[in-house]
Amino acid sequence: MKRPTITGTEIVADVIERHPELVDVLFNHGIQCFGCGAATTETIADGYRGHYGPDSDVAGFLEELNNAMMVEECSVCHAVSSYDGPLFRMMVEGEERWICKACFIK
Ligand SMILES: [Zn+2]
Numbered sequence: 480m481k482r483p484t485i486t487g488t489e490i491v492a493d494v495i496e497r498h499p500e501l502v503d504v505l506f507n508h509g510i511q512c513f514g515c516g517a518a519t520t521e522t523i524a525d526g527y528r529g530h531y532g533p534d535s536d537v538a539g540f541l542e543e544l545n546n547a548m549m550v551e552e553c554s555v556c557h558a559v560s561s562y563d564g565p566l567f568r569m570m571v572e573g574e575e576r577w578i579c580k581a582c583f584i585k
Contacts, residue, residue, distance in 0.1 A: 483562040485544045487524030487537060494523055494544075497561060504547050508532070508540055555582035 485494065491510065495502060495518070505511075509531035510523075521529070527540050551561040559566070559579035566577040 483548070483550065483560075485523060485541055485548065487522060487527075487541050489523050490519060491521050491523055491526050492518040496565070498548050500549050501544055501547055504544055508543075551577040553577060553579035553582055555579070 491505070495505070505523075505526075508527060510526040511530070517526075523541070523544070524537050527537055528534055532540065551566055553559040553566060554576040555578055559581070561577065564580065566579055567583050569576045569578055
């Protein structure tokens with residue numbers, strides 16, 4: 480599984496859906512429009528420029544995002560990660576498990 484990298488061209492809403500753990504980082508950099516319409520059309524880099532900092536700081540912002548990113552993988556097949564698509568979170572015997580859609584419907 481290749482660790483995904485956020486390059487700045489991703490749509491804000493997509494990143495939040497895949498990586499809710501990054502909300503704090505976005506929030507700390509002034510990108511707080513999670514609920515508004517712009518989040519579905521604006522890229523991460525545009526959001527940063529528009530809300531917070533100059534273009535020259537985008538690289539540092541992206542680095543911070545990538546460092547904060549957690550990637551869960553399917554605990555059944557180990558071939559699908561949360562980057563490939565949404566995983567279902569399940570509690571199994573008190574432990575948190577992530578299961579991909581294909582394994583979930585088997
Ligand atoms: Zn799976």
